[in-house]
Amino acid sequence: MAGKSSWLESGMVILGTAGPTGLTIDKLVAATGLSTGSFYHHFSGMSGYKTALLAHFEELHTTRYIREVAAATDRLDPRSRLELLIDLVLEDDEPASIEVAVRAWALNDPIAAAAKERVDNARLGFLWILLTESGYTEADAHDIAQILYLLVLGAGNMLPAIPPEQLRALCRRVLA
Numbered sequence: 001m002a003g004k005s006s007w008l009e010s011g012m013v014i015l016g017t018a019g020p021t022g023l024t025i026d027k028l029v030a031a032t033g034l035s036t037g038s039f040y041h042h043f044s045g046m047s048g049y050k051t052a053l054l055a056h057f058e059e060l061h062t063t064r065y066i067r068e069v070a071a072a073t074d075r076l077d078p079r080s081r082l083e084l085l086i087d088l089v090l091e092d093d094e095p096a097s098i099e100v101a102v103r104a105w106a107l108n109d110p111i112a113a114a115a116k117e118r119v120d121n122a123r124l125g126f127l128w129i130l131l132t133e134s135g136y137t138e139a140d141a142h143d144i145a146q147i148l149y150l151l152v153l154g155a156g157n158m159l160p161a162i163p164p165e166q167l168r169a170l171c172r173r174v175l176a
Helices: 001-017 027-033 034-040 044-070 078-091 096-108 109-135 138-155 164-175
Strands: none
Touching: 001 027, 001 034, 001 044, 001 096, 001 164, 027 096, 034 044, 034 138, 044 096, 044 109, 078 109, 078 164, 096 109, 109 138, 138 164
């Protein structure tokens, strides 16, 4: 399994630095130090690899946050779970460039577009749940979820990068 995770982690790095066009078997082999045979042992070609990489992105950047916050339901009230979600997302040291690269990839690839749509819907839906559980009306929860989501996504496109503390303060201001 270490081989498969090495391929996926290396792919995330390449994706974040070179974009989706940088995902080639040669670059992956160079980055992992593994053989082409190992690549084909784990994946059914580049198409299979890219599908697995998108699933890996979804797990790392969406599903694990939802799972961790949902696991805190017994010990945290809804507002605290919302703040936990914001903290988890902003403490992630994965570069925002990966999010930007996946969005760029989704412009030209229907599989990446479907994965991105699934991720966006899951993130917005979970935000909506946390906001409604925190006492917002359904309509306000919908709007505030979009504002928070767009704020965090937009910040990932800023140069220089907005420090997490500043972005956290902006999120709290939206929630005030």
